[in-house]
Amino acid sequence: MTAATLARKRPPAFPASWTSRLAWSGLALYAVYASSLMELTWPRFLKGLENGAKFLDRMFPPNFEADKLELIRDGMLESLQIAVLATFFGVLLSLPMGLAAARNLAPPWLSWGARGLIAVLRSFHPVIVSILFVKAVGFGALAGILALIVSTVGFVSKLFAEVVEEMNPKQVEAVRATGAGFLNVLAMAVFPQVMARFVGLAVYQFDSNLRNSTMVGIVGGGGIGAPLFTAYQRFDYDVVLTILLVIIALILLCELVSGRIRRVFQ
Amino acid sequence: MTAAPASVRRWTRFTPAERVARSMLYVVAAAAVVWSLKAVEIIPEFLYDAPEQTADLFKRMWPFDWGFYPKGVHDVLIETFHIATLGTILAILLAVPLSFLAARNFTRNPLLNFVAQFVFVSSRSVNSLIWALLFVAIFGPGALAGVLSIAFRSIGFVGKLFGEALEEAQRGPIEALTAVGAPRITILGKGYWPQVEPAFWSVALLRWDINIRESAVLGLVGAGGIGVALDAALNNLYWDQVGLILAVIFAVVIATEIVTSAIRSRIL
Structure with missing residues (x-):
């Protein structure tokens, strides 16, 4: 036996x-095919x-x-109120919902x-949900609040159920062994x-609700979204820019604050 | 009962400062809720007929206009799928190089780290609907604006999470490769990639799942996909078509969730 056969x-x-190579080339082929559907031609790009x-x-x-700033201030305040109320009521509802969805506490049925209900709540984008609520309760902040409550419950109770399932069962057993009832165990x-x-989840969801509460106004759900979309459709792009700057500043500020809050509660 | 001697140490869970911070937060949160409840404008007249309106909504939606699917929904549904998928692919292509710049163990240059982080933060703080408004103004209505808005919104998400995965990569294999004189490309391919591959796929799948949901609404501002059909049906008050479109979106979202969890359990 020579060294060459050994090496072989x-x-x-x-x-x-080969499966992963096949998957990668399939993905690349798809990307080329799908981009060809986008009608991105060189003249269109230049245009x-x-x-x-x-x-x-x-x-x-x-x-x-000044008048624009007043409009923006009112819209932003309404967006903020929508986010606060949706987070509060949504989180309140998520508490029992998450406990009910936790498989180590609740019976299987x-x-x-x-879990099924949470999946349904999570499947629609908040903007679509607010379309339905605008029809049900009319234009205004309430439709936005209700829509964001739906998405809050969907997100927070799903993750809360996971947290409850990961907890240490020994403490539950110890408290149960003393003869405590269900509420005492909780x-x-x-x-x-x-x-x-x-x-932590609630604070995170507040950030997310604030982002979405600036958007529900596009379909009539209240908040800054309506002035933003109106300015856009009227080609008042300078107002659009002001609104965007205010939104981004508020979101960054809230992210900073919520980061601090999460550290306090860790 | 005897009083505890003064020398016995009292154990508390939190320091006084922590307790003050916590109770302050509860007070602030309660104040915010009260203020919002008082200030928010709710028109009670609209509320009186809410049950009627809701019943009316469902009565108008059902039965769905199934005949509308082949002529008005199928094509835009496929377009929505392309927008979400192509947008995710484009976002990954743009975000992965940036996340190498953002990872402090790979790029030892605080300025480059900061630039990459800045791109991520600005991408994430603009909602995909706002990105869609911008791209519709630039490229006109259509799927292209949708793809770009999905991609630009996703860069921050993918880049941040993938960058964090890179930072958690173990030094061992990378130092070994460096020690044998491997070129940079091999260090990437054989040192980093095997370590971060699971994180890469889970981030990509997660974002694809989110993007399928988001691409369904982009059409409301003209950026293509099933949202365009939804917008038209809403404006014409064809609620039976609205119901059909919502049912289709629901089915697609559930299907996506099943597919992503199947892929996840196979490759992760």
Whole structure:
């Protein structure tokens, strides 16, 4: 036996995986095919650049006139109120919902029912949900609040159920062994373990609700979305820019604050 | 009962400062809720007929206008799928190089780290509907604006999470490869990639799942997909078509969730 045959018999350190190569080339082929459907031609791209330049030109300088600022302030305050109320009521509802969906606390029929309901709540984008609520309760902040409550319950109770399922069962057993009832088990064994994570989820969801509460106005759900969309449709791009700047500033501020809050509660 | 001697240490869970911070937060939260409840404008007249309106909504939606599916929904549904998928692919292509710049163990240059982080934060703080407004103004209504808005919104998400995965990669294999003089491309391919591959796929699948949901609403502002059909049906008050479109979106979202969890359990 020569050295060459020995070398041939030794398997390579990184064997080629044909399934993954196939998957990658399939993905690449799909990307090429799908982009060909987008009708992105060179002239369209150039036209787009030109439009973009015009767009930016009309955006600057941002519009800081007093009447516009008043409109923006009212819209932003309403968005903030929508976010606060949706988070409060949504989180309140998520508490029993998450406990019901946790498979280690609730009987199977209840947890599967709760899980199914959560899946339904999560499946629609908040903007679509607010279309339905605008029809049900009319234009205005209430429709936005209700829509965001739906998405809050969908998100927070799903993750809260996971947190409850991951908790240490020994403390629950210990409290049960003393003959405590279900509510006492919850108060003495479950909540002390999961409350910090729950507050973290609630704070995170407030951030997310604030982002979405600036959008529900596009379909009539109240908040800054309506003035934003109106300004956009009227080609008042300088007002659009002002609104965007205010939204981004508020979101960044809230992210900073919520980061602090989560650290306090850890 | 005897009083505890003064020298016995009292154990408390939190320091006084922590307790003050916590109770302050509860007070602030309660104040915010009260203020919002008082200030928010709710028109009670609209509320009186809410049950009627809701019943009316469902009565108008059912039965769905099934005949509308082949002529008005199928094509835009496929377009929605393309927008979400292509947008996710584009976002990954743009975000992965940036996340290498953001990872402090790979790029040892605080300025480059900061630039990449800044791109991520700005991408995430603009909602995909707002990105869609911008791209519709630039490229006109259509699926292209949708793809770009999905991609630009996703860069921050993918980049942040993938960058964090890169930072958690173990030094061992990378140092070994560096020590044998492997070129940079091999260090990437054989040192980092096997370690971060699971994180990569889970981030990509998660974002694809989210993007399927988001691409369904982009059409409301003209960025293509099933939202365009939804917007038209809403404006014409064809609630039976609205119901059909919502049912289709629901089915697609559930199907996506099943597919992603199947892929996840196979490759992760």
